[in-house]
Structures are given as structure tokens and as C-alpha cells.
Amino acid sequence: MKALATPAAIDIRPFATAADHARCDALQRRIWGDTNTVSPPMTIAIQRHGGIALGAFDRRCGDMIGFVLSFLAPSALPGAANGLSHHSHMAAVAPEWQNRGIGMSLKLAQRQAALAQGINLITWTYDPLEARNARLNIHKLGAICRTYHRNYYGEMRDELNAGIATDRFEVEWWLDGSAPASHRALAVPGERNAADAPTCRLEINIPPDFQSLKRNDLNHAKAWRMRTRLQFEDAFSRGYIVVDFNATPSRACYILERR
Secondary structure (H helix, E strand, O other): OOOOOOHHHEEEEEOOOHHHHHHHHHHHHHHHOOOOOOOHHHHHHHHHOOOEEEEEEEOOOOOEEEEEEEEEEEOOOOOOHHHEEEEEEEEEEOHHHOOOOHHHHHHHHHHHHHHHOOOOEEEEEEOOOOHHHHHHHHHHOOOEEEEEEOOOOOOOOOOOOOOOOOOEEEEEEEOOOOOOOOOHHHHOOOOOOHHHOOOEEEEEEEOOOHHHHHHHOHHHHHHHHHHHHHHHHHHHHOOOEEEEEEEOOOOEEEEEEEO
8 A cells, every 4th residue: 555645755835726716625525515605706706715724635646635614703802903803614634644644734824824914812613522533622722711612513414423412612712912911820830930820720522432432322522512512501601611631542531710
């Protein structure tokens, strides 16, 4: 079997042609099926009016093997530069290219593009029970979360979401340390000191592999959704913030802190 190319053979760049937008549409359909996709006319309009559309391309053949898409959005969060943010609506890597650092590279390129526009905050939503996403978003990138949405997208029929309420975290990724002072030490890795130490800490467990759980026992998966929904809502109502995520093959948990 021929070995796959390494990430060194990958180019990450903005979409440059209508064909790039069509490649993004095709990749979405590979991952999610023919539902819930953002069509080329929409991704073109987003990119041409302040949005960020970045693709990861296999240098050998030009195929798009990952992408990230965000649009400008107003933000009422204290610390958001000029009252604006980017909302990252979609990010994906082709299954055969996952676990190679490509998702991380795409997000870091998105960060640089946002900073170049004078934007210091990117937000996005994801399913809090997806451990792989939590590891990237919270543990690696250093995003925080203090917002929980019940059934955010309503019923979805793609393989990843069918059959269960689409609850979502809405995370904040502060790009330059400009988070509100009360949360700055939590939002920016490496800036914590003794004076910033949280007064309280708790952990909330999630399944290590939620998709496998869904396939094997949908009712059990639904029970996890309902139980963790109440746990996160209660924690956020008491001022806790998700600041880290730890996972092993047998256990996965969020770390929350409150001052």
C-alpha cells in the first residue's frame, strides 16, 4: 500500500477560484452527505464580503483535503475589537487525512487571517460530547466555553447528528489575550499566575467515543446528552468556564474553573 503524503506536502491557502469553492462543496458532501452543506454561491459571497475561506490542498494532485469557513459577526462580548468577531461556521478534514495535524494547521491559519483584519475573537459551535473536537478546540487551541445551546440546529439527518438533539457549545477563541480581565487568565494559555488561581474547579465526564456509542446504543447516547446538558447548564449558571479537556481511551472529561 502506498503511504499517504505527510502534512509537509500540504498547502494551506485561501480559496482562489470558483473551482476551489466547488471542491469545498464536494468535500462537505463526502463528510456529511447531501444535507447541511454550504453551497459554492454562498461560500463565494462569504469570502468576498469579509469572510475567511481557507483550504488544505494535497500538493501532489491539488485535491482539497480540509477547509475552514468563517464570516464576520457582531459581538457584544467585552474585549471584542470594534465589536466584531469571526464566527467559524464549518471546519473539516477528509477522514483519511485526520489525526495528522491538518485541522490544527487550518485553525492557526484562520487565526492569522482574522488578526490581519483586526479581529481578536473567533467563536464557533460544536457538539460537547465529541471528544476529538473537544481535544482540538479546548485543549490544543485554548478556546474557552461558557455558553450552552439546547438543540441548536434542530433535527439533523446526516450520519453524525441523526437521532439525537443537536446541543452545542459556543466557544470563544481569544486570539491576542484581549479577553475580559476577569477571564483573561483562563482564556490565554501561559498567562496564569498565583493571583489568577481559580477558587473552584470541577470535572464533567463525556463518552470517549460518542459516535460509537450512538451506533451501538442510541438510548444510552441520548441519556448522556440529557445528563451532561443539565450538568453544563448548571455549571455555567454558577459562573464556571470550560478551560481544558483531558482524554484517555477509557475516560474523557472537561475541566471547568470559577474564580
